[in-house]
Amino acid sequence: MEYSYWEHKHWFEKQDIVIVGAGLTGTLSAIAIKKKFPNRKVAVIEAHPIPRGASTKNAGFACFATIGEILDDLSTTSENKVIETISLRYSGLSLLKELVPSVSMLYSGNGGCELFNTSHEYDKCIDKLDYVNSLIQEATGLSNCLSKVKIEDSGVGNRTSQLYKSAIFNNNEGSLNPVKLIKQLNHIAINLGVSFHYGLKVNSYNAENDKVYVDVNGMELICQELIFCTNAFAQDHFPQEDIKPARNIVLVSVPHDDVLQGNYHCEQGYIYFRNIENRLLIGGARNINLLAESTSKFGFNPEIESFLKEFAHSKLGLKNLQFPYKWSGIIATGQSKFPIIKKVENHVYTAVRMGGMGVAISSAVAQQVADLIEL
């Protein structure tokens, strides 16, 4: 494509810091960096007209600790790493709540509830409840964060005949509206002086001496520091990193008079559901076909879609519920649950691999990447 003199001069003028990706991590990193260097030029380059990864396609859970997932993690990871993971999520959520007023992101601190299919699964968790609460306390300072609840008091009501009769509740979690959140963050960033460029893809870069030459849609953009906040798509530029894309499917129902209220997880967090006003949002279940869902391609898996509908029908008692909205989003996973926040070479950084908890951790990750940058 040819660019005009004005476009060369003003759209592609030299920047101090360029961030690739306008999802939660990119936008929050731009805010943290602009606050650190208010007089420097900071630009965010996004390949699509609106962010297209996970940040506006997620389920909007603001969560940090579910016992099933923690016990699962403890079977493969050290206690210290598990505490660190919980701490990162909790501190990220605290930073986010400081930055964005609850009303602007429709945050509701209505808790999070873990449900179980069998008494065996539930009993395993109850046996370890005090121990897990002590780990959470070490990570967050919160005492007795998780507690037992009867299913009829959990918000699911009596319809859950096929779920176990008791659940475990985290009173300190909540939910939010991801698009309201990103719009608000965008507004904060623009007010600080960050510029956003949508529909421009970073193809490649070349770091030489004290500059980075970035190919943006065939046009050269020069900057001093380049930060990739491209999550699952970071594979394109950093194939050597342990970044495994994973697709997640979400369905949202028609309004229903008897829809459950609250935020729920099941099966180590693989299945999640909540209400959006009087609609049911249900998603996940990629564990039923992990191989097929290990992809960065958006799209649907009919097997998972049917499974989620059947779950709503048989486990939540919402028979014949119609789901007019469905979509997929791409998360980034790896052997470790920690994001990759590092300098990959002189003047080039990554803040990627946010797992299934990017809403929770992105503010803390943004702060960490801002701390790495020295001009």
Ligand SMILES: Cc1cc2nc3c(=O)[nH]c(=O)nc-3n(C[C@H](O)[C@H](O)[C@H](O)COP(=O)(O)OP(=O)(O)OC[C@H]3O[C@@H](n4cnc5c(N)ncnc54)[C@H](O)[C@@H]3O)c2cc1C
């Ligand atoms: C269905 C689903 C449900 C989820 N639910 C939750 C939840 O309830 N709670 C929670 O905490 N987390 C949840 N997550 C995870 C969370 O949404 C992500 O971890 C988080 O949004 C990641 O943000 P990000 O900015 O790092 O990445 P992304 O949102 O993927 O943003 C990366 C951006 O980079 C852009 N990009 C990529 N390559 C280039 C390039 N070469 N040039 C320019 N731009 C580029 C992409 O277009 C994209 O907009 C969920 C994720 C999904 C998919």
